[in-house]
Amino acid sequence: MTLDVKNIEFKELNEKLRESNSSVTLEGCCGQRFIACGMKDKSITIEGIPGNALGAYLNGASITVNGNAQDAVGDTMNDGEIIIHGNIGDAAGYAMRGGKIFVKGNAGYRAGIHMKEYKEKVPLMIIGGSTGSFLGEYQAGGIIVVLGLGTDGKLVSNFPCTGMHGGKVFFRGEVQKSAFPKNVCLSPATAKDLECIKEQISEFAHIFGYDKEQILNSQFTVATPDSNNPYKQMYVAN
Amino acid sequence: MNSIEGQIRIPSGCAIAAVISKDGNRMTGEKIVESMKPMHDRSNGLGGGFAAYGIYPEYKEFYALHMFFNDRAARKNCEVFLKERFEIVKSEIIPTKKIPAITDEPVIWRYFVAPLQSILHNLQLDEKEYVARTVMKINCEMPGSYVFSSGKNMGAFKAVGFPEDVGVFYKLDEYEGYSWTAHGRYPTNTPGWWGGAHPFTLLDYSIVHNGEISSYDANRRFIEMFGYKCTLQTDTEVITYIMDYLLRVQKLSLGEAASVIAAPFWSTIQNKTDLYDKQKHEFLRTVFPSLLITGPFSIVFGFNGGLMALNDRLKLRSMVVGEKDDKVFIASEEAAIRVMEPNAENMYAPAGGEPVIIKVKEGAF
Numbered sequence: 112m113t114l115d116v117k118n119i120e121f122k123e124l125n126e127k128l129r130e131s132n133s134s135v136t137l138e139g140c141c142g143q144r145f146i147a148c149g150m151k152d153k154s155i156t157i158e159g160i161p162g163n164a165l166g167a168y169l170n171g172a173s174i175t176v177n178g179n180a181q182d183a184v185g186d187t188m189n190d191g192e193i194i195i196h197g198n199i200g201d202a203a204g205y206a207m208r209g210g211k212i213f214v215k216g217n218a219g220y221r222a223g224i225h226m227k228e229y230k231e232k233v234p235l236m237i238i239g240g241s242t243g244s245f246l247g248e249y250q251a252g253g254i255i256v257v258l259g260l261g262t263d264g265k266l267v268s269n270f271p272c273t274g275m276h277g278g279k280v281f282f283r284g285e286v287q288k289s290a291f292p293k294n295v296c297l298s299p300a301t302a303k304d305l306e307c308i309k310e311q312i313s314e315f316a317h318i319f320g321y322d323k324e325q326i327l328n329s330q331f332t333v334a335t336p337d338s339n340n341p342y343k344q345m346y347v348a349n
Numbered sequence: 350m351n352s353i354e355g356q357i358r359i360p361s362g363c364a365i366a367a368v369i370s371k372d373g374n375r376m377t378g379e380k381i382v383e384s385m386k387p388m389h390d391r392s393n394g395l396g397g398g399f400a401a402y403g404i405y406p407e408y409k410e411f412y413a414l415h416m417f418f419n420d421r422a423a424r425k426n427c428e429v430f431l432k433e434r435f436e437i438v439k440s441e442i443i444p445t446k447k448i449p450a451i452t453d454e455p456v457i458w459r460y461f462v463a464p465l466q467s468i469l470h471n472l473q474l475d476e477k478e479y480v481a482r483t484v485m486k487i488n489c490e491m492p493g494s495y496v497f498s499s500g501k502n503m504g505a506f507k508a509v510g511f512p513e514d515v516g517v518f519y520k521l522d523e524y525e526g527y528s529w530t531a532h533g534r535y536p537t538n539t540p541g542w543w544g545g546a547h548p549f550t551l552l553d554y555s556i557v558h559n560g561e562i563s564s565y566d567a568n569r570r571f572i573e574m575f576g577y578k579c580t581l582q583t584d585t586e587v588i589t590y591i592m593d594y595l596l597r598v599q600k601l602s603l604g605e606a607a608s609v610i611a612a613p614f615w616s617t618i619q620n621k622t623d624l625y626d627k628q629k630h631e632f633l634r635t636v637f638p639s640l641l642i643t644g645p646f647s648i649v650f651g652f653n654g655g656l657m658a659l660n661d662r663l664k665l666r667s668m669v670v671g672e673k674d675d676k677v678f679i680a681s682e683e684a685a686i687r688v689m690e691p692n693a694e695n696m697y698a699p700a701g702g703e704p705v706i707i708k709v710k711e712g713a714f
Contacts, residue, residue, distance in 0.1 A: 121390075142387030142684025160684045162387070179696060181682055182667050200683075200698065201667055219698050220664045243700065244664065268700065269617060289620070 113138055121145050121162065128153065142181075147172050151191065163200075166193045169210060182219070185212050188234070194318060201243070207234040207253065211311065215319045217262075218242040226278060228252030235308070237315045242267050247334075249274040256281040256308055258315075258326060272334050276342065280334040281308060283326065294340050300331035362666070363547075363559035364388035364512070364533035366680040367649040368689055369656050373713030374675060375403055378521025380689045381529040385512040387684040388533060391559075395541025396534025397515035398507025400498075400548040400555035400651045401526035403714055409502040411438055411461040412480050412552075417543055418456040419493030427487065427494040434483055435462035443506075443519065450514035455543055459504070477552055477597060484551060488580045495544045495581075500553030503653060507532075507546035515546075527714050528656055530649045532557035539583040548651070549581065549589040555651040556592065558585040559681055560666050563644030571639035591640050592650055603650075603657050607704035608633050610642045611662045649679055655708035664701030671696040677707045 112131055116124050117139030124143050128135060133153055137146070140159030147155055148164070151171030163181050166174050169188035179197035186205045198216035206225045209232040217240035224245065226234050234253035241262045247255050250272065257280070259266045266282050272295045281300060288297055309327065316323035366384045370376065378401060385397070405413055414431075418424040431437060439461040445454065464479050472479065484496045498505035503526075506519040512533040516522075532547035538561070539545060548555040562568065562584040569579050569587050575598070577590035588610070595606040612634045621627040634641070645665030650657040658679045660668050671678045671686045671693035678686040678693055686693050699705050 141687060142682055144390060160682075160687050162682065162684060179683055181684070198696070198698075200669075201664065219667075220701070243698070 112136070115139050116143065116159075117141065119143070128155065147174055166191070169193065171210075179216075185210070185236075188212075189232075196319070198240070199238075204234065204236045204255075207236070208232055209234050211235040211237070213237050213239075213315050213318060215239045218246075220268075221245045221248050223250060223253070223255040223280075224248045226250050226253035226255070228278060235311055237308075237311060239315070239319060239321075241265055242271075244268040244270050245273060246271040247275055247278070247280045248272075249276070250280070251277040253278045254281070254308060255279070256283075256312070258283045260321065260326075274342070275334070276336045278335075279304075281305075282332045282334070283329045284332070285330070286332055286334075291334065294337050294342055296335050296337040297332055298335075300333040304333050305331060362391050362681075363535050364391035364681045364685070365531065365557045365559050365647060365649055365668075366678075366685045366689075367528070367530040367557070367651070367656055367658070368676055368678050369528040369707050369709065370675050371677065371707065371709055371713075372675040373403070373527045373709045375525035375527050376529065378516060378524050378526070378529060381531045382513055382516030382521055384680060384685040384688045385516070385531055385533050387688055388680070388682055389511065389513070391535065391681065392511055392533030393535045393541075394511050395509055395536050396507070396532070396546035397510050397512030398505060398532050398534075398546045398548055398557070399512070399516060399519070399521060400503065400505045400530045400550065400557070401521070401524055402503045402528040402553075402651060402653060403526040404504055404524045405461070405502050408439065408461040411463055412499055412501055413504050414460040414462060414484075414496055415443065415498035415504050415506070416458050416460070417495045417497060418458065421456065423491070423493035424456055424458065427491055430487070430491065431460060431462065434468060434479075435460075435464055437462050444523075445518050446520055448514060448517055451508055451510045451518040454508065454518075459498075481551055481593065482576065485576065485578050489578045497544060498550050498555075500550065500555075500653065503553050503555070503651070505548045505550045505555055507543065507548065509541055509543055509546060527709055528651060530555060530557045530651045530656065532559075536583070537561055542582070544581050545583045547585060549586045551589050551593045552597070553651075553653040554589055554593050554596070556585060556589045556648055557651075558588060558646055558648045560646030560648075560661065561644050562587065562642055562646065564642055567639055568642060588642065588646075588648060588650075591642070595637070595640070596652075603706050604704055605629075605633060607657065607659050607702070609637045609640050611659055611702040611704075612641050613662055613702055647681065654714050655706065657707075658699065658705040660699060660701045660703070662702035667698070669696060669698050670705055679705070 113136045121143040136156040142162040144162035149168040153172040167186040169191040171190045175194045182200035191210045195214045201219035203222045220243035237256040313323045508515045565584040595601045618630045646661045647666035647668040673690045
């Protein structure tokens with residue numbers, strides 16, 4: 112079914128979503144926040160610009176945006192998937208703890224800030240283009256993949272992986288080591304490393320119309336926290 | 350009974366938006382007011398305002414003083430003072446529309462003035478310095494009188510209320526400007542009052558700001574050494590004075606001023622490969638360390654003939670920029686830009702500390 116949500120406030124919009132059957136298209140969306148907050152068992156397509164915190168606490172629903180998305184997409188999401196056919200704003204996947212976010216274009220600042228994982232709950236975010244500064248800031252778990260498709264080869268901006276202490280970040284191609292903090296290891300990704308993202312990259316390529324072989328045949332770099340150089344004595348000498 | 354603001358926490362964050370025509374084509378305020386609607390929840394009704402450039406072409410040679418007075422006596426008193434210093438070519442009430450959403454308004458007037466040449470000559474001051482000092486004097490020393498706009502061919506319009514209501518209150522659809530900025534306020538640490546709404550202006554410079562200045566007192570102490578007085582009970586005002594000091598007094602370029610207030614980290618400067626650029630940043634950080642603004646901000650700085658948008662160096666606030674034909678749009682959220690121009694192109698989010706400077710082409714304003 113299709114809902115025209117032009118000039119409807121977010122609370123009413125979410126009520127209509129909850130009452131609707133499983134597959135919904137939102138038309139005329141313009142800046143409403145918290146769309147699909149905490150929802151499961153829904154498949155939502157959005158035309159227009161969803162507001163901040165799209166899919167916050169998402170718990171299994173599937174969201175597709177045919178355009179750009181604003182800040183804090185998938186804030187603390189637990190399960191489900193969010194597909195963005197454009198660029199994404201700052202703090203995408205903020206404190207995400209499960210599910211996946213696929214972005215065709217670029218991400219803003221602080222993508223994947225404080226993502227975390229526990230046992231089988233491993234969140235994943237794939238960014239097709241490049242990302243702003245502070246990618247994976249304070250990352251505690253989960254997987255971030257930056258593909259750099261359609262960019263001039265610059266994958267990240269300043270201060271990537273600052274405060275990272277868990278999880279992995281994959282980069283397609285090489286990154287400048289000096290940009291990373293010394294508490295993070297960078298190494299060429301092995302076939303074994305790539306095993307955990309192969310299937311999702313294929314899915315990403317399928318959704319956005321890329322050649323998966325071409326992506327997968329590239330050399331990847333993986334960033335992980337350096338357990339031999341943990342964060343200690345940062346503030347006090349004790 | 351509903352709790353009032355202050356007794357309950359209302360989570361939100363300010364909203365900013367702007368539009369400019371590079372060809373100098375004039376637009377009514379209708380669109381910029383509309384653009385604030387999807388960002389309604391970023392404000393809490395304690396401040397909204399707009400700056401408009403190119404709105405007084407028939408008085409473009411005169412400084413347009415927009416003023417709030419607590420009462421008639423304050424106005425009469427201030428007018429005596431103004432007459433001693435300026436030739437007042439026109440004085441009038443700023444037209445407003447009574448609406449339930451905007452209440453408790455002060456007395457709101459505007460004066461189109463020219464400094465008295467004899468006084469300028471005696472004081473050996475240039476015109477702008479004279480006007481700036483007069484504004485400081487009124488805001489500081491005349492209780493109940495506030496100048497909230499003092500540039501030529503421009504004006505600020507602000508109030509306590511939501512920005513979309515403030516636009517209706519001031520009938521902004523009846524003004525035409527080549528450039529507009531807008532603000533919806535959510536005051537965090539300071540009172541929501543008429544003088545505390547954005548934009549904050551001095552001469553033709555105006556600032557709308559989303560964020561909170563951690564370095565406020567360091568900035569204030571420094572800038573007050575140069576005759577500026579922070580009287581409006583909120584942090585943003587100091588940015589306006591800093592910009593005036595850097596641009597008008599120190600004659601820095603816009604880009605240089607941006608490098609002072611949103612200076613890159615020393616480590617970022619050290620890693621610069623362009624030697625000239627590196628030295629320039631080292632110089633600016635060394636000479637103006639007290640004018641570095643820390644804490645989150647996204648601002649739009651307006652001036653006669655252009656706009657500059659800037660984020661703090663860590664980019665702790667959102668800002669997007671889009672274009673369409675002769676127009677450039679700036680806003681906290683893309684949704685606001687889509688309201689002004691559904692088909693806006695080249696939408697992007699500038700990096701922290703990277704100024705976006707848009708100027709109207711020469712002679713078109």
